[in-house]
Amino acid sequence: MRLRHLVVPSIALALLAGCTDDPPATPAAGASTPVIESSEVVVTPDVSLDVPGGDPASLPPRPEPGEGGRIQLSPAGLGPYQVGEAQTELVADEIVTGPVAANGCATGSVFFGEPKIRFVGGTVAEVRTTAATASTAEGVAIGADQAAVQAAYPAGKAVTGAAGVTGWQVVEETNTLLVEITAGKVTALTAGVATTVEQNFTAGQAC
Numbered sequence: 001m002r003l004r005h006l007v008v009p010s011i012a013l014a015l016l017a018g019c020t021d022d023p024p025a026t027p028a029a030g031a032s033t034p035v036i037e038s039s040e041v042v043v044t045p046d047v048s049l050d051v052p053g054g055d056p057a058s059l060p061p062r063p064e065p066g067e068g069g070r071i072q073l074s075p076a077g078l079g080p081y082q083v084g085e086a087q088t089e090l091v092a093d094e095i096v097t098g099p100v101a102a103n104g105c106a107t108g109s110v111f112f113g114e115p116k117i118r119f120v121g122g123t124v125a126e127v128r129t130t131a132a133t134a135s136t137a138e139g140v141a142i143g144a145d146q147a148a149v150q151a152a153y154p155a156g157k158a159v160t161g162a163a164g165v166t167g168w169q170v171v172e173e174t175n176t177l178l179v180e181i182t183a184g185k186v187t188a189l190t191a192g193v194a195t196t197v198e199q200n201f202t203a204g205q206a207c
Contacts, residue, residue: 070135071112073127073189075175078134079112081127083175083192087119105207116207118196126192128206134189140179144186149179162204169198 076083080095090096095109096117104119113131117124135141138152149168150156156170161180165187170177176194178201180187190197190206200206 070133070141071129071131072137073129073134073177073191074137075170075172075177075191077124077191078115078127078129079108081108081112081115081117081124083124085124087122087124090117090124103207118192118200118207120193120196124192125196126190126200126207128188128190130188136177136179136189140186140189142186142189146181146184146186149181149186153177153179159198159201161201165201167201 071079077085080090080093087096087100091100095112097107097109097114100106100119104125106117106119108115108117108127113129113134115127115129115131115134117128118126120126130142132142136152140149140152146168153168153170156168156179159167159169159178161167164182166181168179168181170179171194174194175192176197178190178197180190180201188206190201
């Protein structure tokens with residue numbers, strides 16, 4: 001009977017021996033220990049580029065598109081390049097690119113099809129464009145037929161330019177609209193002071 005009472009405590013001690021918190025045994029000297037490489041996670045900080053917005057008032061004005069996205073030209077000019085507009089103001093508004101030549105010729109902004117401008121006495125006297133996006137209020141654009149031009153402006157008159165170029169001139173008070181025609185097609189539109197436009201066209205001295 002004594003042996004029976006000693007068996008249970010012996011089994012309990014054996015079970016407790018396997019559930020200890022002791023650290024694992026240190027490997028014997030000379031035994032190879034696997035090396036676990038650490039994985040380093042690199043976090044790249046957010047990078048923000050500070051682009052100055054600038055003062056909107058200092059930016060050059062953009063054109064207001066006309067009907068069909070076209071830039072309309074009248075005897076008084078094209079867009080901001082109106083007869084009598086001060087050269088200094090257009091330059092300050094950065095809608096004149098490059099320097100103004102000795103003969104008063106300059107180039108306008110790409111926003112308006114880069115028209116050729118002539119300043120006389122410090123103000124706009126003539127503006128000429130060959131841009132496909134330009135047209136007159138009556139719908140005459142680059143590439144139009146001569147017959148369409150004369151139908152749109154029946155009160156106009158024919159003028160002869162240099163190198164065989166002809167024109168159809170429409171006078172409005174002291175200003176004029178001159179449609180240049182080559183081989184029966186419109187190749188340029190010019191507006192400005194009537195005397196200046198006609199003189200430069202007939203002499204072949206357009207900007």
